[in-house]
Amino acid sequence: VKRVLVPLAPGFEEIEAVTIIDVLRRAGIEVTVAGTSPSPLQGSRGIRVVADLSLDQVDQADFDMIAIPGGSQGVENLKKHPQLLALLGEFTARSKYIGAICAAPSLLSEAGLLCGKQVTSHPSVKAQVAKTALYSDERVVVDGKIVTSRGPGTAMEFALKLVELLMGKEKVAELKEALVSP
Amino acid sequence: VKRVLVPLAPGFEEIEAVTIIDVLRRAGIEVTVAGTSPSPLQGSRGIRVVADLSLDQVDQADFDMIAIPGGSQGVENLKKHPQLLALLGEFTARSKYIGAICAAPSLLSEAGLLCGKQVTSHPSVKAQVAKTALYSDERVVVDGKIVTSRGPGTAMEFALKLVELLMGKEKVAELKEALVSP
Numbered sequence: 162v163k164r165v166l167v168p169l170a171p172g173f174e175e176i177e178a179v180t181i182i183d184v185l186r187r188a189g190i191e192v193t194v195a196g197t198s199p200s201p202l203q204g205s206r207g208i209r210v211v212a213d214l215s216l217d218q219v220d221q222a223d224f225d226m227i228a229i230p231g232g233s234q235g236v237e238n239l240k241k242h243p244q245l246l247a248l249l250g251e252f253t254a255r256s257k258y259i260g261a262i263c264a265a266p267s268l269l270s271e272a273g274l275l276c277g278k279q280v281t282s283h284p285s286v287k288a289q290v291a292k293t294a295l296y297s298d299e300r301v302v303v304d305g306k307i308v309t310s311r312g313p314g315t316a317m318e319f320a321l322k323l324v325e326l327l328m329g330k331e332k333v334a335e336l337k338e339a340l341v342s343p
Numbered sequence: 344v345k346r347v348l349v350p351l352a353p354g355f356e357e358i359e360a361v362t363i364i365d366v367l368r369r370a371g372i373e374v375t376v377a378g379t380s381p382s383p384l385q386g387s388r389g390i391r392v393v394a395d396l397s398l399d400q401v402d403q404a405d406f407d408m409i410a411i412p413g414g415s416q417g418v419e420n421l422k423k424h425p426q427l428l429a430l431l432g433e434f435t436a437r438s439k440y441i442g443a444i445c446a447a448p449s450l451l452s453e454a455g456l457l458c459g460k461q462v463t464s465h466p467s468v469k470a471q472v473a474k475t476a477l478y479s480d481e482r483v484v485v486d487g488k489i490v491t492s493r494g495p496g497t498a499m500e501f502a503l504k505l506v507e508l509l510m511g512k513e514k515v516a517e518l519k520e521a522l523v524s525p
Binding site: 174176188206223284300312315340341 | 357364366368369387388390393482495497499501517520522524
C-alpha cells in the first residue's frame with residue numbers, strides 16, 4: 162500500500178486539500194491528514210476539517226509522498242512549522258515525491274528545494290518561485306520527484322497526476338470514469 | 344447579499360461539498376452548511392467536516408438557493424431527513440433555485456421535482472433519474488430553477504454556474520482567474 166502525508170495548517174485552501182485527500186483515497190492510497198494545531202482546522206473559506214493526527218507525531222519513514230495544499234495563509238503557517246521543514250529535508254534525502262499546489266511551491270522554494278527545477282505555482286507567487294526555478298505556466302509540472310500545480314481549478318489534475326505516479330495510468334483511467342472527469 | 348444553504352449528511356462527497364462552499368464564498372455569497380447529525384460529519388472518503396448549524400434549525404426564508412452535494416450514502420441519509428423534504432417543497436413553491444450534483448438529483452427525482460425537466464446526474468443514478476426527467480449527458484444542466492451536474496469532476500463547473508445564476512458572468516470571470524480554472 163502506498164502512503165501519502167497531507168499537512169494541514171489554519172488557512173489551507175479547502176478545495177485543494179480535500180481534492181488531494183479524496184482522489185488519493187479513491188485510488189486505494191492511505192492518506193494521513195496531519196494538522197499543525199488542534200482540530201478542527203479552519204480553511205481559507207471558513208470550512209473546518211478534522212485532522213487524523215498532529216504533524217508533530219509524523220515519521221517520514223511511514224510515507225512515500227508528501228502533498229502540500231495551498232492557501233496563502235495556510236502556507237505561511239506551514240513555513241513557521243519546524244517539523245515540516247525537517248520532513249521536507251528527509252523526503253528529499255530519501256528521494257520521495259514532494260507535491261505542492263497553489264502557494265505551496267513558495268514553501269519549497271524557500272526551503273531551497275526548487276533550484277534549477279521545472280515548476281509551476283499560483284500566479285500570485287510566480288515572481289518568488291521563479292527566482293531560482295525554471296518556471297512553467299503548465300497546469301501540472303513534474304520534474305524528478307517534485308510535482309507542482311497552480312490552484313483550486315487545477316487540483317483535480319494535480320491529484321490525478323499524483324495517483325499516476327504512485328499507482329499507474331490504468332488506475333487514473335478508472336478513477337476518471339467514476340469522477341466524471343474529462 | 345445572496346444566501347445559499349448546503350445540507351450535509353454522513354457520507355457526503357467531500358470534493359463536491361467543499362467546492363460548492365468554497366467557490367460560492369469566494370463570490371461573496373453567504374453559505375450556511377447545515378448538518379443532519381452532530382458535527383463533525385464524516386464524508387464518503389473519511390474526511391470530517393464541521394457544520395455551521397443543524398438542518399433542524401434552518402428556515403427557508405433565509406436562503407435564495409439550496410445546493411445539494413452527492414455521495415450515494417450521503418444522499419440516502421438526506422432522503423431520510425423529513426426537514427429536508429419540507430425545505431425542498433418550500434424552495435419549489437417560492438421559485439428558489441435548487442442545485443443537485445452527482446447522486447443528489449435522485450433525491451429531487453424521488454421528491455417529484457424533476458417531472459419533464461432537463462437534468463443530468465452521476466451515471467450511476469441515471470436510470471432512476473431518467474424515469475420522469477429529460478436526461479442529458481451535459482456536465483451542468485439548468486432548467487428553470489433546477490440546476491444539476493454529474494460528479495466530483497464537474498463540481499467546479501457546477502459551482503461556477505451557481506455563482507453565475509446568483510451573481511452574474513463578470514463575477515465568474517473574476518473567480519476563474521483566481522482559481523486558475525480553464
